Amino acid sequence: MKNIIVGFLTLVVVALAVFTAMDDPVYHGGNHAKVIKDFGDTDNGFTKVEEKSNREKENDALNALRDKAGNAGAFKVSREYKSKCSACHGVNGSGFQNGKAMMGPKLFGQSEEKIYTDLADFKAGRKQNIIMKGLLIKLQDADLKRLAKEIGEFPAKAKEQKK
Known part of the structure; x- marks a missing residue:
């Protein structure tokens, strides 16, 4: 059945x-x-890429050189700063990278105390920024102080590098 x-x-x-x-x-x-x-009828689904003009190729090469120069001119920073801060605040905390404004504000020239206070406020939620809170939530107070100290020393590092 x-x-x-x-x-x-x-x-x-x-x-x-x-x-x-x-x-x-x-x-x-x-x-x-x-x-x-x-x-x-679209040539097997592939579209043809147009050849770049000489002017576009020169602009690409110039932009690559600018990127290289911008990163070479930066002073040494910790891996922690690079991984947590540089994407938004720039390699040297200037708020700019390769001549373009970054998402985060300028940190260069701020005092260690101000930076620490701001970091603690972001972590505690007294200042609202979801990206900052997410980056800082697992850091301890000692980590915040270390980052604040490093960022506070940026002007001295820049002077030292120019010599």
Whole structure:
């Protein structure tokens, strides 16, 4: 009895599949078929990339040199600063990188105490910034003080590097 029921249900499923295939406008040359044909005319789905002009190539090379120069001119910072702070505040805390304004404000020139107070306020939620809170939430007070001290020393590091 089970075999008869399973066989009947299999026939019903196959019949529905055939009916659906026959009823679909794609198989009858309707508008849907034309859309599918248009997809086939795109050179196997690949679009050709246009060759850059000499001017664009020169601009790309110049931008690459600027990036290199901007990073080379930066003084040494800790891995912690690089991983947590530099993406928004710049490699040297200037709020700029490669001549473009960053998302975060300028840290360069701020005192260690002010930076520590701001970091503690962000961590505690007294200052609202979801990115800062997320970056600082697992850091201990000693970590905040170490970061604040490092950032507070940026002007001295910059002077030392210029010599």
